[in-house]
Amino acid sequence: MEGERRVLRKRKALDKDVRRMEYISSFLSIASESSRIIVFTGSGISASAGLSTFTSKGGLYERAMKRFKVKDGMKLFCNSHYRRHPKDCLALMGEIYDEATAASPTEAHLAIGRLETRGRLVRHYTMNIDGLHQLVRGATTWTGVRDCPGKTVSLHGCCRELLCTNASCDAPKVSTMTQAHARAFKGRKDVRCSACSEPTRPKIMLYDDADSELITPDLVMEVMDEDISKCDLVLWVGISFQQSASLEYFRNVQRVIKELGRGEEVTQAIINPDEDSWFNAISGMNNMDNTKVIPVVCDANTILSEL
Numbered sequence: 001m002e003g004e005r006r007v008l009r010k011r012k013a014l015d016k017d018v019r020r021m022e023y024i025s026s027f028l029s030i031a032s033e034s035s036r037i038i039v040f041t042g043s044g045i046s047a048s049a050g051l052s053t054f055t056s057k058g059g060l061y062e063r064a065m066k067r068f069k070v071k072d073g074m075k076l077f078c079n080s081h082y083r084r085h086p087k088d089c090l091a092l093m094g095e096i097y098d099e100a101t102a103a104s105p106t107e108a109h110l111a112i113g114r115l116e117t118r119g120r121l122v123r124h125y126t127m128n129i130d131g132l133h134q135l136v137r138g139a140t141t142w143t144g145v146r147d148c149p150g151k152t153v154s155l156h157g158c159c160r161e162l163l164c165t166n167a168s169c170d171a172p173k174v175s176t177m178t179q180a181h182a183r184a185f186k187g188r189k190d191v192r193c194s195a196c197s198e199p200t201r202p203k204i205m206l207y208d209d210a211d212s213e214l215i216t217p218d219l220v221m222e223v224m225d226e227d228i229s230k231c232d233l234v235l236w237v238g239i240s241f242q243q244s245a246s247l248e249y250f251r252n253v254q255r256v257i258k259e260l261g262r263g264e265e266v267t268q269a270i271i272n273p274d275e276d277s278w279f280n281a282i283s284g285m286n287n288m289d290n291t292k293v294i295p296v297v298c299d300a301n302t303i304l305s306e307l
Contacts, residue, residue: 123152
């Protein structure tokens with residue numbers, strides 16, 4: 001009996017590997033014919049560049065919990081905590097800036113850049129705040145204006161930029177963050193706007209952020225809906241779907257695809273070496289019978305380089 005169980009386990013593992021390769025092959029076949037691609041990216045796409053993810057062991061939430069003695073490291077990314085303990089949150093943002101500016105774009109970032117230069121990219125929506133896409137030659141950035149042709153949308157802001165939240169300031173709200181600014185934030189010092197002298201903050205979106213409209217305007221959701229009406233492939237890359245924000249974007253895309261009756265026209269793929277990401281995304285979703293969501297259990301650098 002024990003020998004039979006071992007054989008059964010081996011057979012199941014083999015069957016699983018075969019299915020995984022079949023999914024990858026199917027995805028590459030479909031992707032090769034796709035010319036209107038939307039890409040959503042999460043922190044997993046930057047992990048091979050040495051950047052911390054949010055939810056993984058030793059990631060940003062765990063570090064914040066230990067560094068600032070809170071029960072949940074996510075608190076450092078919540079507006080309510082920021083209002084009570086701004087210096088703690090700003091110090092962590094300064095550390096994130098240092099980590100991001102020491103990194104270089106990954107092969108996955110470069111592959112998305114190639115999709116843009118070849119005219120195949122409808123839009124790249126990133127939940128990352130590291131700004132690595134800005135370092136990719138030929139990549140363009142959406143500025144928050146409806147008709148802006150820029151392709152990469154930083155949904156949650158960018159640690160490489162400073163934001164002045166003073167409504168009466170006549171100067172541009174956004175400026176470039178520097179290492180000197182990061183040192184000041186880590187040293188619990190104010191970084192003041194050169195025009196109005198009010199304190200600034202890194203342009204990083206917090207949960208329930210009071211300044212969200214200055215970081216990424218709500219208009220972005222309308223732009224996203226319009227993009228979905230044009231695409232033939234949606235890629236979800238390096239996203240664990242363990243955070244509410246990523247699930248909200250996923251559900252919104254499913255809603256729009258269903259309302260437009262495009263379930264048979266649009267293929268989606270969840271690209272992540274962790275197979276749980278696919279389950280996390282689709283669990284709890286209803287009426288997805290006509291929606292194609294392919295689990296691509298593979299490293300993003302490897303698979304995107306083949307597009």
